[in-house]
Amino acid sequence: MKTTPKSLRLHIALFGRTNVGKSSFLNLITGQDVSIVSEEAGTTTDVVEKTMELLPIGPVVFIDTAGLDDETVLGGKRVEKTEKVFDRADVILLICDGDQIGKFEEKVSALAKEKRIPVLRVRNKSDLSDVSDSPEISCNSTDPSSRERVLSALKTRLLDVCPNEFISPPPLVGDLVRPGGVAMLIVPIDLQAPKGRLILPQVSTIRDALDNDAASLVVKEREYTQMLDQLKTPPDIVICDSQVVLKMVGDTPNEIPCTTFSILFARLKGDLPRLAAGAATIDQLKDGDKVLIAESCSHHAAEDDIGRVKIPRWLRQYTGCNLEIDVYAGRDFPDNLSEYSLVVQCGGCMHNRREILSRIEKCEAAGVPITNYGLCISQTQGVLKRVLSPFPAALDAFERTL
Amino acid sequence: MKTTPKSLRLHIALFGRTNVGKSSFLNLITGQDVSIVSEEAGTTTDVVEKTMELLPIGPVVFIDTAGLDDETVLGGKRVEKTEKVFDRADVILLICDGDQIGKFEEKVSALAKEKRIPVLRVRNKSDLSDVSDSPEISCNSTDPSSRERVLSALKTRLLDVCPNEFISPPPLVGDLVRPGGVAMLIVPIDLQAPKGRLILPQVSTIRDALDNDAASLVVKEREYTQMLDQLKTPPDIVICDSQVVLKMVGDTPNEIPCTTFSILFARLKGDLPRLAAGAATIDQLKDGDKVLIAESCSHHAAEDDIGRVKIPRWLRQYTGCNLEIDVYAGRDFPDNLSEYSLVVQCGGCMHNRREILSRIEKCEAAGVPITNYGLCISQTQGVLKRVLSPFPAALDAFERTL
Known part of the structure; x- marks a missing residue:
């Protein structure tokens, strides 16, 4: 050891x-x-x-x-x-x-x-x-x-x-790409993407690759396979936005490791093995179970809001269960954590690592599994195992909990 | 026509x-x-x-x-x-x-x-x-x-x-890269680069390439040639930070178009042909000529400040002349523009296109050539013609003024 x-x-x-x-x-x-x-x-x-x-x-x-x-x-x-x-x-x-x-x-x-x-x-x-x-x-x-x-x-x-x-957090992406290697980033440009910008997780990933003497090839999902063919050597890692994870996994040859920005940030800001174990418990949800969607910020809810609309829909579709889903926005968890069967935490862009780790501890103390948006999305799309594969400890925690 | x-x-x-x-x-x-x-x-x-x-x-x-x-x-x-x-x-x-x-x-x-x-x-x-x-x-x-x-x-x-x-501005980089093509971005990571970030011109360029169905390969200057070898087809355009333009030009085969972020933004925010013509007048500076360095913001001057230290040094080295160099920071030009032989404007991240175009007009009205930091740097390093070559109208204005 x-x-x-x-x-x-x-x-x-x-x-x-x-x-x-x-x-x-x-x-x-x-x-x-x-x-x-x-x-x-x-x-x-x-x-x-x-x-x-x-x-x-x-x-x-x-x-x-x-x-x-x-x-x-x-x-x-x-x-x-x-x-x-x-x-x-x-x-x-x-x-x-x-x-x-x-x-x-x-x-x-x-x-x-x-x-x-x-x-x-x-x-x-x-x-x-x-x-x-x-x-x-x-x-x-x-x-x-x-x-x-x-x-x-x-x-x-x-x-x-x-x-x-x-x-202090583990590396963002630096340990997943060799010096001189390429990280391939699949960045969908949708209506919500701010004009002329990239969102911070994408920028931070590009920067972390540079800091580790690696390059980033940034591409939309539509041009992904075409760009993959442009490289003489396959990329060390492919990273996509969770919303295109199903297409990315379908387009990525098995020998190329792939994951999502959400998973990189779950590791950076939280405790990936425990969040992965939490995602595995989605398969154990039953009719009438209560799920807490925990948002850290109280942003204006969009029409197809990820926390209020999409994740509840995907959870119900995937489990086929009649779930009771509460959405809670704010800096703290509600008091009655123990009544929930699962907590799904947002990516936590408003939180630092200390705060997310504290939330994970609070769930553990209450005996409630916790996962996050990105892991939940990949699990309900049936591809979480694939996108956890670059992280053996998390994959192990996931499989032991299934 | x-x-x-x-x-x-x-x-x-x-x-x-x-x-x-x-x-x-x-x-x-x-x-x-x-x-x-x-x-x-x-x-x-x-x-x-x-x-x-x-x-x-x-x-x-x-x-x-x-x-x-x-x-x-x-x-x-x-x-x-x-x-x-x-x-x-x-x-x-x-x-x-x-x-x-x-x-x-x-x-x-x-x-x-x-x-x-x-x-x-x-x-x-x-x-x-x-x-x-x-x-x-x-x-x-x-x-x-x-x-x-x-x-x-x-x-x-x-x-x-x-x-x-x-x-409304011309495209940032979208016209320089084909759909499905690659823009190669050389991004030095120095001490002044904010931790975990990229600077806005780099982010905007990546985003503009994505908006035009192209990919960006983002790399440090040290790994540049290695990454160039990784591509089966050469990039449509190589873009570097002005501070590494000499190395970039040296490392880039003649058949690959290359330029700098400064030049892309001179076009986006200003009038590239006129700024290129202004850069050509650097070669005509004489002993005793006055040069105005115009900064738009009054930032805290760093030890090796680009406007206050580096550009004056490079101008004097390149021309071999005893130049009188004024640095003026603020939202407006000084009143006495006509006493200057050249105005060197900063990149203008604080200004919109309307303001930069107004400054160019004011210089023209006073009969004073104007260029900007990035063009000035490339000219004093002797590579401006090469990095202007993707822009025929600007190259023509430059050569006619030389």
Whole structure:
């Protein structure tokens, strides 16, 4: 397994009074059924580090300060070692005994503030029944059955506070085209395309190819096969707008990888494997199921609006089911997520990666699958498997969920 | 000679009291040394039409209402014929006897206002010495020596008021690439290129090719020749950023037409033959000549600013002359244009075609050649003739001026 250099991992330091449950919390989080990459002795005998993959953030390292008891932090002999932990930490988890806040907790918070390190408070051993809506993470670290819920809460809060560089996106298209290679872009020009312009996902893709020493061949769907014939070597990747995906797949020889702009941006802005798994659940929808179409912006609805008209129509046609479909436009999800069988999120041009990842976490916490417009369109046209093929992890997640 | 259907010509109706000099004004404007395309009898015996090319606007038709005297216009028997002229006119020239404004002039102005036709007032037979700054056109139509000045004033004022469709631009790139053909775009990615974007001229060119059923192959200068080899048929046109024009010309086989984005936009926004003729005058600059660099926007000057640093350096290197170079940033030209030997205008991304054409007219009126940044760069690099070759009229204007 590939290991990530420690400097690229999100460093999460656990602080808490002696016997508050730091180690049991860490054991709960890094339970046997997650991929613990390594467990190595700390750089000092007082600190234990545990690394793991905490998706969607990626590789993290927990710094367990069990060896540094509260007296140390408050100014004992080993203050230097504590400071070193503060120097390395990107985020601090402050494990508390329920609501108990005292001199120790205040000192840690003050030090963190001084060094501009975000602090997440974990209420351990608490009665969980009345704090489920708290922005803090609450848990009983001795109860293994709570693991998924605590992990989801931790991920959601980490997404909120971790430094930008740790939610930096995968490449847009640079890993799908060789230096000197060609990305072929199929760009339909319809009435809604603004005069004299290209839309931003198309421009960003051309630019990302250039940044990776590759070229883009930009063509309308009608001239696509003609241009394909113009190239001596096939393009490394063909990318089309979702609205012409059926024609593109039909026109593209099997040996040429192809995908859609929507899928590139689902990967860039979100978590492609989880959105692909969500798309697979479309096949499991039943009569009477509720589907939430989540739009991030409240644009003026066009006559043949993608979210309000086309996607509901395609979903009903493809499933043959009598679905109840709500369209919700706004910056936040509605409160009652759990009543839905599927959430279909828009492309999220108004959102950054952090926000889309948060929405995915919220759906996971509510036990609701989530996918997005582009994946939904390709699935209801019966070609999602083909256009996911350049992304093995997403294809795998899709096939395992089907 | 190709004739333009009348409906595509700018219709300019001349009104004025009997004997005010309508016909002599028209004769002055359409003097023997301009290309009068045709002189045909009007559709009625009362109206004479004269067509001519009035660059940069293009084909115009003058409707001389000499047959409709002032009594007619004011409500005589032939009022219907007068109304028909108003129905056809895009612009009205109201010829007045000096400053004399009376019932007739007021009636014409009121009718024009009602029909939303712009009116340009021409002060004929006036003493010209004190009205040269007037926004109106003043002339002595019996003095043939004033023709150039009056023509220039007329053009400038027509550019201000004529309807948008008469200053509609030529195609951006659509006429340089066949349907199904390829335009190759060389896009350097330097530090100033905004992250994740392409600049607007590049995007507009890709879009215009798509609108004309052609494809664009977008590539950095480093991968250009490699991509050229990838195509089974050579591209119809190669277009590069001016900053890599020397490398592009060196890498492009002679049989492949090539140009720069600057030249495409000089044509789109201005008058390419006149700007090309202006570039040819760079070769005639002498020690002590003053050159005006005209920037349309007052952006923060970069370290190696194109207008303030690079173009002055290249001009001095190429000419070997001790030039005095002024940089003027703003929406208007400075007042003292005539002291300059050359004006070098920026690409004009802040200006529309009407504004750039007005600037060209102002330079012509002052007897000063004008070119733009992109043409100037290609000329000082010694490759302007090559990159003008896709535009025969501009190449001809360039070579005749050299």
